[in-house]
Amino acid sequence: MNKFQTPIVRPLAETIGTPIVQRDRRQLLGHATALPGPAIGTEELCERISRNFSIPTHRHVRVIAPRLAVHRRHLCRDFTSAQEAPRPSSRNPELAAQAVSLALNRANIPVSALAYLISHTATPAQLLPGGSAEIARLLGYTGPHVELRQACTGFANALQFAFALTSHADAAPVAIVGVETGSVYFSPELLQRDSSQWINFLQMGDGAAAVIIGARREVDPASLIAKQDGSSSAQKWISHAYFGQCQQAPAAGLRLAFGGSDRSAAPTGPLYFEHDFTSVAKHGAMLLDAGREVLRKHGIDIHQADFIVPHQASGAVAPWLAKYWDIPIDRISRHAQEVGNLGSASIWAALDHAITSRQQVTVSPPNTNMAERRCIFLGAEATQYSYGGFVLED
Known part of the structure; x- marks a missing residue:
């Protein structure tokens, strides 16, 4: 077993909770x-x-x-x-x-x-x-x-x-x-x-x-017409939107300790993020694995996806995930290399980039039906050890 094949950490994985999954789909209009x-x-x-x-x-x-x-x-x-x-x-x-x-x-x-x-x-x-x-x-x-x-x-x-x-x-x-x-x-x-x-x-x-x-x-x-910005005029749909949160999760891997009612008085110096990188590294893969399992239970195999967008914590996520899940790196978003970690804006920015740059069709996709492409989005958050995502179809 190499370093990219770390097993899911327990007992945290046993308290992953039951996610909410939307079985319907919605239009992505803009x-x-x-x-x-x-x-x-x-x-x-x-x-x-x-x-x-x-x-x-x-x-x-x-x-x-x-x-x-x-x-x-x-x-x-x-x-x-x-x-x-x-x-x-x-x-x-x-x-x-x-x-x-x-x-x-x-x-x-x-x-x-x-x-x-x-x-x-x-x-x-x-x-x-x-x-x-x-x-x-x-x-x-x-x-x-x-x-x-x-x-x-x-x-x-x-x-x-x-x-x-x-x-x-x-x-x-x-x-x-x-x-x-x-x-x-x-x-x-x-x-x-x-x-x-x-x-x-x-x-x-x-x-x-x-x-x-x-x-x-x-x-x-x-009624569909070509758009001046060069993006696809085909309908795009968001499906299988899910959200889950670990029960009995460890202490927050990222937090702003001051500014709330518990600690309204700021310390001497600037407010800053307290980041427990050890905890994030230990449990982060488990959150992505949880999202993968949610989709698997609904018949969606990440190996059959045309493109995969994990949370863009850094530019190192794509090569790590490619080895961890044995997926060609060209089918994994590397948007963070160009914009860094955008936190709450990360997934939407990566979606916009994937569509406008047509990254998801730069390699031969595994799907044989080119009229039905699937892009999988997988979010993971260390502040409260939550996970969520969706599938983009067009």
Whole structure:
């Protein structure tokens, strides 16, 4: 047994819980991503830290960065000072509104047609009011909205709401947007006293991504026209949306300990993510295995998928998963190599990238019927050891 074939850890695997699975399907009407500013490469970012804060970075660039395989990312801040707010137009709700607006344009739907606006994030602009209120104002949306305070599986929880809201054939569409501006929860000064912060620093990215979910309503193929953005005009469907959470899970692998009512007084210095990388490494594969098992029970074999999108924690996930599950690496998303770990926005951004770049058809797919392609999305979250995902069909 090699290092990529680690068995599922117990007893945690025995408390995986019973997931909720939606057996119906919904239309994917639109999708889009909004990233703050130009991409910045790893070497350039480390040089900026070294220059502005007199922190040696060469060894970490040489040793840690290749293991994480994040080549570039987009950031909402400039790292000219230790603690910064996001740049104008790169704030959390602003990025979210940009992504939703782009997705609505792609779907050719006015914001007034939405039945609901759902946002999810682990890095809100403020604790109260919820960020969805400002997103709605920026969009000119006057309907109901809600913000889910959740990280990497926020998309899966939001889908459960969206499926319920669009259960009738004549239901109005729902917008979902995941957004993170986590780079501000970090100070370069932390690198000098907490070595684990190097991983946060080198793998994180900021951004937002949105989808528009519609009811199951068949569309006349003759009404479909080519889109100017080059994306496919074929109908796309989200099916087998599932969400599950470990019972009796270990302590959170990622958390922001201060800012809530338990610890309202911030410590001296900046708020930052506390990351238990040992726990995440120990249990992370189990969450992906749980998602794979959910789909297997519903007749979906990951080896028959045309493309697989695991949570993009880093650029190293794809080569690791290729060996762990014995899948050609060309059928696994490596989106994090270009944008870093986008947290709550990760899956939606990877979906947008997979569709617009047509990654899922760059290799000969295992499915013989090219008219029915399947892309599997698998989310995993260490904050509460939850898992979720769905299947994209077209």
